[in-house]
Each structure stands twice: as structure tokens, then as C-alpha cells.
Amino acid sequence: MINIKLNVNGKDYDLEIEEDLRLIDLLRDRLGFTGTKEGCGEGECGACTVILEGKTVNSCLLLAIQAHGKEITTIEGIGKEDDLHPIQESFLENGAVQCGYCIPGMVLSAKALLDKNKNPTRKDIREAISGNLCRCTGYEKIVDSIEKASKILQQRGSESHEQL
Amino acid sequence: MNNYKNIGKNLLRVDGKQKVMGKTKYPQDIYMDDMLYGATLRSTEPHAYFKIDISEAEKLDGVVKILTHRDITGENRHGVLFKDHEVLCKEKVRRIGDPIAFVIAESPKKAKEAKKLIKIQYEKISAVFDPKEAMKENAPKIHDDSNIVYHYKCRKGNVEKGFKKCDVIVEREYKTSMVDHAFLQPESGLSYMEEDGTLVICAATQYPHFDQIEIADALGLPKERIKIINPAVGGAFGGREDITMQIHIGLGALLTGRPVKVCYDREESFYAHSKRHPLYMKYKTGADRTGKLIALEAEIIGDTGAYASWAVNVLRKSGVHATGPYEIDNVKIDSYAVYTNNPFCGAMRGFGATQIPVACEQQMDIIAEKLGISPVEIRLRNCFRKNSVTATGQVLVESVPLDKCIRIVSKRLFAESEMVWG
Ligand code: FES
Ligand code: FES
Numbered sequence: 001m002i003n004i005k006l007n008v009n010g011k012d013y014d015l016e017i018e019e020d021l022r023l024i025d026l027l028r029d030r031l032g033f034t035g036t037k038e039g040c041g042e043g044e045c046g047a048c049t050v051i052l053e054g055k056t057v058n059s060c061l062l063l064a065i066q067a068h069g070k071e072i073t074t075i076e077g078i079g080k081e082d083d084l085h086p087i088q089e090s091f092l093e094n095g096a097v098q099c100g101y102c103i104p105g106m107v108l109s110a111k112a113l114l115d116k117n118k119n120p121t122r123k124d125i126r127e128a129i130s131g132n133l134c135r136c137t138g139y140e141k142i143v144d145s146i147e148k149a150s151k152i153l154q155q156r157g158s159e160s161h162e163q164l
Numbered sequence: 165m166n167n168y169k170n171i172g173k174n175l176l177r178v179d180g181k182q183k184v185m186g187k188t189k190y191p192q193d194i195y196m197d198d199m200l201y202g203a204t205l206r207s208t209e210p211h212a213y214f215k216i217d218i219s220e221a222e223k224l225d226g227v228v229k230i231l232t233h234r235d236i237t238g239e240n241r242h243g244v245l246f247k248d249h250e251v252l253c254k255e256k257v258r259r260i261g262d263p264i265a266f267v268i269a270e271s272p273k274k275a276k277e278a279k280k281l282i283k284i285q286y287e288k289i290s291a292v293f294d295p296k297e298a299m300k301e302n303a304p305k306i307h308d309d310s311n312i313v314y315h316y317k318c319r320k321g322n323v324e325k326g327f328k329k330c331d332v333i334v335e336r337e338y339k340t341s342m343v344d345h346a347f348l349q350p351e352s353g354l355s356y357m358e359e360d361g362t363l364v365i366c367a368a369t370q371y372p373h374f375d376q377i378e379i380a381d382a383l384g385l386p387k388e389r390i391k392i393i394n395p396a397v398g399g400a401f402g403g404r405e406d407i408t409m410q411i412h413i414g415l416g417a418l419l420t421g422r423p424v425k426v427c428y429d430r431e432e433s434f435y436a437h438s439k440r441h442p443l444y445m446k447y448k449t450g451a452d453r454t455g456k457l458i459a460l461e462a463e464i465i466g467d468t469g470a471y472a473s474w475a476v477n478v479l480r481k482s483g484v485h486a487t488g489p490y491e492i493d494n495v496k497i498d499s500y501a502v503y504t505n506n507p508f509c510g511a512m513r514g515f516g517a518t519q520i521p522v523a524c525e526q527q528m529d530i531i532a533e534k535l536g537i538s539p540v541e542i543r544l545r546n547c548f549r550k551n552s553v554t555a556t557g558q559v560l561v562e563s564v565p566l567d568k569c570i571r572i573v574s575k576r577l578f579a580e581s582e583m584v585w586g
Contacts, residue, residue, distance in 0.1 A: 028193075029195075033186075034186075034189070034192070034193035035185070035186020035187065036186070037190075037192075037348075037349070037398075038192070038350075038427075038429075039348045039349065039350070039430065040430045041429050041430060042430070045348060047348060074186070075185065075186030076185075076186055076187075078185075079184075079185060081181075081185070084181070084184065084185070088184040088185065091180075091184050092176055092177075092180045092181060092184050093174070093176065095177075097177065097180045097183050097184060098399075099347070099348065099349065099396070099397060099398045099399040099400075100179070100180075100182075100183030100184075100188050100396065100398070101190065101347075101348040101349040101398035101399060102348050103183050103184055103186075104186040107184060107186075133348065134348070135345075135346055135347055135348045135399045135401075136348075136399055
């Protein structure tokens with residue numbers, strides 16, 4: 001057993017864990033963040049994507065201990081029931097969601113992209129979600145949704161600028 | 165349109181919000197106090213008799229129970245059409261991946277560790293992997309006396325006379341491959357007993373009502389005592405029509421009195437569920453010099469692997485669709501479903517119709533080329549229209565706008581290809 005400290009969705013945790021525990025198992029089984037999905041367990045599908053220090057990672061490929069001292073965002077840290085993030089809003093409105101199993105990973109990959117690149121091209125978007133497989137939708141509507149979300153965010157950005 | 169409440173409107177799916185927030189519960193996401201974890205031991209041989217020894221595995225600390233065929237409280241069988249699957253194999257395995265034992269332990273790790281301690285002694289017997297070989301009298305038999313599960317015949321007109329009238333006849337053989345659904349959420353389930361003795365099984369399934377009957381039969385319980393809860397399903401595409409883990413976890417909860425959960429990993433998911441039937445298709449198609457199809461003879465053999473699943477319905481559909489969407493006066497179609505020692509095949513998107521165009525459309529292109537007419541023209545000449553009669557004798561009385569569709573598609577297709585290359 002080993003001690004680990006980390007911050008998930010803005011909250012600090014101090015835990016004792018098994019050395020070989022994967023990050024995904026820590027998040028799901030120990031902390032209850034079951035929005036992080038396991039689709040393959042070997043870094044292929046991206047369903048287990050979380051944001052670690054601003055970058056997307058496959059939580060199935062990381063040992064929990066590698067997250068020691070780090071900040072993690074899972075899908076539970078994005079948006080609220082009555083105040084969805086524009087990415088979530090856009091996925092919902094554009095019919096980008098079918099079975100939903102890939103969606104948390106998709107939303108997080110999109111978030112990591114838009115945090116860095118306010119005005120991505122469709123190619124940038126495809127690149128950003130290239131590690132996320134969706135078996136249901138065919139990607140087109142997912143790309144549309146991310147593009148729309150970037151527009152909404154830009155608009156909001158310029159509006160809040162005007163207010164200043 | 166404006167008078168309708170829903171038609172023509174952009175509606176949000178009712179489960180969408182929970183899904184974008186990651187709150188939707190798939191079976192994996194359900195946890196219960198005091199729950200146990202299962203792991204399935206599967207055969208590594210495609211065709212063999214076997215003996216199992218669980219004595220060492222049972223002794224491992226943390227192992228609560230190891231289920232084998234001896235523990236089954238009802239009938240050791242299931243299957244959507246024929247009851248040809250065993251819940252846990254008794255003495256013979258028929259494919260790689262057949263379930264032999266189900267270990268139940270205090271943690272997933274312990275269950276996997278115990279699995280490694282189970283000893284299986286195989287006595288291999290000859291196997292068959294090619295459905296055409298499997299159809300022969302002397303082929304190794306997967307189940308009973310014949311490997312031929314089903315033979316569908318369709319006859320219309322007289323093909324012999326028809327071929328005599330043809331100016332061009334094309335004979336070719338085609339093969340399609342086995343395909344996995346690869347739904348993104350691997351199989352998982354959780355089972356527990358309610359206080360009144362009801363056994364609850366939460367599993368992502370396409371057939372809760374069928375599952376209930378199959379689980380009841382296998383456990384020897386009345387249907388009323390089995391409750392199926394279908395939480396969110398992470399894709400299915402036909403691959404969740406057969407039982408996988410439902411009976412194992414149900415039996416586990418029944419016998420241990422504690423909740424039992426199992427999560428397959430991706431590799432086990434590939435072993436556990438059905439596949440798309442690979443088809444072997446032998447086609448003979450004839451037309452006159454204008455490109456009008458006159459006769460078609462087709463033999464279609466579907467490899468259903470070790471179990472039938474929906475093979476009968478799938479191969480019937482392949483046979484029914486063998487002409488493609490074209491009107492042909494003289495037709496002779498024979499389609500077969502055949503057991504082999506391959507992974508088993510069942511429902512998958514299109515259900516036997518999807519594979520057919522590989523053969524029938526290629527035949528169209530070859531005939532067109534031989535006659536020096538365009539692939540579009542030959543399709544327009546033969547495609548179903550209103551009042552066409554299909555090979556099975558069905559008269560298409562409703563709207564059949566296929567010719568319109570072909571015209572629009574070809575116009576766009578060629579306009580665009582000119583844009584790209586021209
Ligand atoms: S579960 Fe981590 S990449 Fe698929
Ligand atoms: S919505 Fe099903 S995998 Fe993406």
C-alpha cells in the first residue's frame with residue numbers, strides 16, 4: 001500500500017492505495033467518478049479520457065500513483081445539471097449522442113482542445129478527438145458540435161470583453 | 165408539419181443530458197455493498213472433450229464459489245432459437261471461448277487469480293473450420309448428426325430455360341469475412357436477490373423478455389421470480405441478442421446470496437458474443453444483350469460457428485435478398501447455415517442482407533462491362549419499381565423510388581468526381 005494525494009474536480013484527496021491500481025480504477029471504484037468509462041483497457045478507445053494538468057490522458061494506461069500531486073478533471077467536473085458547458089449543450093442539441101459510452105471522453109478531449117485553441121479548424125477538431133472512438137454516431141455530428149461550441153465560447157468571450 | 169407535436173421538430177433525446185454529464189449508469193457503473201466479482205474460465209481449444217479440476221482454485225483465500233455445470237439448478241442450456249449453448253460446458257467444448265467455469269470471489273483480482281489455478285485437461289478431437297467442409301457427410305460433427313442447421317430454397321420461373329436465352333452469363337464466387345460489433349461498452353452485469361426471493365439481473369441487453377425466460381429455465385425458477393433490469397446499453401448492433409453473462413451472475417447470486425458483478429474486458433467481449441456470419445456466395449447471373457437480367461442461380465453458405473443463434477433467420481434473409489433490388493424472372497436460390505468450430509455468429513446490423521451486395525452488385529458491374537453499358541444503366545434497367553415482383557413472389561405495391569434514387573446519386577457522384585479529377 002502507498003499514499004497518494006491528488007486533486008479531482010477541484011477537491012483534494014489523500015488516499016492509501018495498492019501500488020498497481022490503475023488511475024481509472026481509482027477514479028471509478030474508489031472515488032465514484034463512474035463517468036470515466038473503460039472500453040478497451042489498452043489505450044485504443046479513449047472512453048477513459050480525463051484531463052490531467054491540462055492534457056488529456058487515457059486513465060486506463062496510467063497508474064494511480066502517476067497522478068500523485070496532480071490535478072485531474074473528469075466529466076463530473078464539467079457543467080452542472082442546470083448549467084451545462086457549451087460543449088455538452090452543443091452535443092445535446094446537435095444529436096451527437098447515441099449510446100453515450102464514448103461521450104464523456106469526447107467532451108473532455110473537446111474541452112482540452114478549446115481551452116488551448118479558441119478557434120480550431122475542423123481538421124484540428126478531428127485531430128483532437130482522434131484518440132476517441134465512437135461506434136455509434138459516425139463522428140460528423142460530434143465534429144459539428146465541437147465546432148458550434150467553439151463559436152458559442154468565442155461569442156461569450158467577446159461579450160464578456162465588452163462588459164469590461 | 166406545424167400541426168404535429170414531434171414530427172419535423174428538433175427534439176432532444178430524453179437520456180441525452182445524463183449522457184453528456186457522464187451520469188448515465190451502464191451496468192459497470194452499478195456498485196452494491198458486499199458484492200462479489202465473477203470471472204469466466206473459457207476454453208482454449210476449438211473442439212475437445214475435457215476434465216476439470218477446481219480443487220486448488222477453491223482453496224484460494226477470497227474465493228467464495230466456483231460454478232461449473234454441476235451447480236446449475238435448472239437446464240444447462242440456452243439459445244435464442246435452438247437451445248444449443250450450454251450455460252457452462254459439461255464435457256465438450258465446441259469453440260475457443262466456450263464458458264467452462266465461473267469463479268466468484270471477494271475481488272476481481274482474486275477471481276482472476278483463482279481462474280489460473282483451475283486445471284483443464286483437454287482431449288482434442290478433430291475440428292472443422294470451413295463450412296463447405298463441414299457440410300460433408302464425414303465431417304466432424306459439432307452437435308448431433310449433421311452440421312447443416314438450415315436450408316432455404318427459393319424458386320421462381322425456370323433457370324435452365326432462362327440461361328439458354330442469355331447473351332452473357334457471369335459465374336463467380338465471393339466470400340465475406342466475420343465481423344464483430346465492437347460496441348463500445350463491453351458486457352457487464354450485476355445480479356442480486358431481493359428480500360422476497362426475486363432474483364434481479366441488471367445487464368445491458370437487447371432482449372430483456374427473452375433473457376427472463378432463458379434465465380428462469382436455466383435456474384429452474386418460475387419466470388415471475390426473475391426480474392431483468394436493462395440499464396443504459398453502450399451500443400449493441402445485434403451483439404447483445406444472445407445470453408452472455410446473465411445466467412452466470414444470476415446463478416452466482418442465487419447460490420451465494422450476495423450480489424455478484426462481472427465486467428468483461430475487451431478481449432473477453434470478443435470471445436463472448438456473436439459475430440456477423442461470413443458468407444460464401446456462388447453466383448451465376450445471366451442477361452440479354454440489352455442488359456436485362458434473365459436468370460440467377462445462387463448458392464449461399466453461412467458459417468454460423470459453434471452455435472446457431474439467429475442463423476436460420478439470417479440465412480433466410482440472405483436468400484430472400486440474393487437478387488439484390490432487381491427483378492429477375494428465373495431464380496434458383498439455396499442458402500444454408502452450417503455449424504463449424506469457429507466463433508458463433510448471430511445478429512448484426514442488416515441480419516444477412518448486408519453481405520449480399522458484395523456478390524450481387526459485383527455481378528452487375530461485370531455484366532455491364534461485358535456488354536459495354538454503364539453500371540448505372542444496367543441498374544436502372546433492372547431495378548425494382550412499383551408493381552415489380554420479387555424472387556419470393558411479393559408484389560411491391562407501395563412506393564419504390566429506387567430508380568429516382570439511382571439517378572440522383574449518379575448525377576451527384578459524377579458531377580463531384582468531375583470536380584475532383586476533371
Ligand atoms: S479504456 Fe482507456 S483507452 Fe480504451
Ligand atoms: S455514442 Fe455510442 S460509442 Fe459514441
